[in-house]
Amino acid sequence: MYEVGKDELEAIEAVLSSKKYFRYQGKDVETVTSLCEKEWQAYQKAPYCLLTTSGTNALVVGMAAFGIGPGDEVIIPSYTFVATASAVMQVGAIPVIANIDDSMTIDPKEVISKINERTKAVVAVHMDGLICDLEGLAKICCDHNLLLVEDAAQACGGTYKGVPVGSYGAFGGLSFNVDKIISCGEGGLLVIAHENFEKQYKKAFVTHDTACQYGLTKREDLDEVSGFFGLSTRLNEINSSILRAQLKKLPDILIKLRERKLLLINEFKKNQIPMRLGHDSDGDIGTNIHVKCSDPLHTLELTKKLIQNGYRAMAPQLRPAHACWQWMNSMNKDQYYVDGLNPYSLTDKSYSYEKAHFIRTVQILGETLRIEINYDGGDDQYREWMQNLVALIQE
Numbered sequence: 001m002y003e004v005g006k007d008e009l010e011a012i013e014a015v016l017s018s019k020k021y022f023r024y025q026g027k028d029v030e031t032v033t034s035l036c037e038k039e040w041q042a043y044q045k046a047p048y049c050l051l052t053t054s055g056t057n058a059l060v061v062g063m064a065a066f067g068i069g070p071g072d073e074v075i076i077p078s079y080t081f082v083a084t085a086s087a088v089m090q091v092g093a094i095p096v097i098a099n100i101d102d103s104m105t106i107d108p109k110e111v112i113s114k115i116n117e118r119t120k121a122v123v124a125v126h127m128d129g130l131i132c133d134l135e136g137l138a139k140i141c142c143d144h145n146l147l148l149v150e151d152a153a154q155a156c157g158g159t160y161k162g163v164p165v166g167s168y169g170a171f172g173g174l175s176f177n178v179d180k181i182i183s184c185g186e187g188g189l190l191v192i193a194h195e196n197f198e199k200q201y202k203k204a205f206v207t208h209d210t211a212c213q214y215g216l217t218k219r220e221d222l223d224e225v226s227g228f229f230g231l232s233t234r235l236n237e238i239n240s241s242i243l244r245a246q247l248k249k250l251p252d253i254l255i256k257l258r259e260r261k262l263l264l265i266n267e268f269k270k271n272q273i274p275m276r277l278g279h280d281s282d283g284d285i286g287t288n289i290h291v292k293c294s295d296p297l298h299t300l301e302l303t304k305k306l307i308q309n310g311y312r313a314m315a316p317q318l319r320p321a322h323a324c325w326q327w328m329n330s331m332n333k334d335q336y337y338v339d340g341l342n343p344y345s346l347t348d349k350s351y352s353y354e355k356a357h358f359i360r361t362v363q364i365l366g367e368t369l370r371i372e373i374n375y376d377g378g379d380d381q382y383r384e385w386m387q388n389l390v391a392l393i394q395e
């Protein structure tokens with residue numbers, strides 16, 4: 001979260017003093033939450049947007065609404081936050097992990113090699129604001145009759161060929177937790193960008209709020225999909241009010257971050273510093289730059305040096321819950337609180353995840369250093385930050 005202040009405080013105060021915190025206030029009554037969803041519909045150019053309490057829950061709700069469940073396999077990338085895998089397992093399906101490529105995002109060729117008769121969906125994760133090859137992935141999904149899902153938790157505001165991320169696939173999930181470009185503390189958004197998925201949107205609504213199918217406010221609208229027990233993951237009016245204020249700020253934040261990243265890319269190019277870029281540099285949200293290092297030791301030494309000099313640098317291989325080998329050990333028949341709910345017990349196929357299969361990911365992450373683009377300070381300060389960074393990398 002980059003910008004927070006008076007607007008958010010006033011928004012919170014208005015809700016607090018109204019004493020109306022619940023997203024429903026009567027049939028057809030516009031609330032802060034329903035208004036916020038309409039603003040997201042406009043931003044995402046999507047007919048259906050549903051706020052949830054987290055990005056993880058947005059993905060879970062989307063998966064349930066689109067019929068992903070026990071027996072299904074969902075292909076996800078080897079470099080993603082654990083929530084991508086856990087969302088798949090929450091609906092009873094099995095995550096199948098595909099290596100990333102030089103773009104740090106899922107490798108379409110690997111995806112093809114993982115497809116079989118159980119595959120139901122592919123999740124494109126726009127990691128660190130880097131945009132996936134959505135066209136390549138969409139073609140594969142179309143050829144094999146699979147759902148393309150976007151986990152855009154780390155790329156809110158990003159675009160692919162002009163289309164907002166989250167709105168390209170069958171559905172997408174965004175996160176507004178405190179680490180994200182805009183935040184309301186905790187929150188998520190399910191985006192469904194195609195008119196013909198109205199029924200899935202209604203199912204998502206019921207899944208995100210089981211009780212709403214019985215209440216007067218929503219009963220009539222949801223009648224045709226009623227009869228499913230889901231979650232209680234409604235966003236409240238206080239969080240929604242913060243998010244409305246944050247969404248207004250998003251375009252300016254993006255302009256600044258993108259300008260700054262472009263300056264840095266040009267500076268790196270001038271100095272022949274290799275980088276890893278996603279599949280749409282204009283659509284990248286500009287939060288991070290990824291330096292390509294010669295080997296893992298070089299990455300670690302450079303990370304240490306940059307941190308000592310006040311840079312927010314991180315070797316992705318060391319992020320605690322992002323490289324697949326940090327979370328895939330929990331994906332098996334034994335590791336579940338309730339045996340009968342374990343997706344690995346709900347299928348007749350056995351699965352194992354060997355680190356050896358992910359050597360390419362080990363190599364790519366090992367040779368990558370992620371640096372957060374400096375947002376604070378004026379242009380002169382940024383130029384100094386940038387030039388010092390180049391000097392430190394070249395030392």
Ligand SMILES: Cc1ncc(COP(=O)(O)O)c(C=O)c1O
Nearest residue numbers: 054055056081083084153175177
């Ligand atoms: C790639 C990715 N997917 C999903 C999530 C889950 O979002 P939340 O923390 O809002 O549940 C995150 C959160 O950081 C994420 O980075």
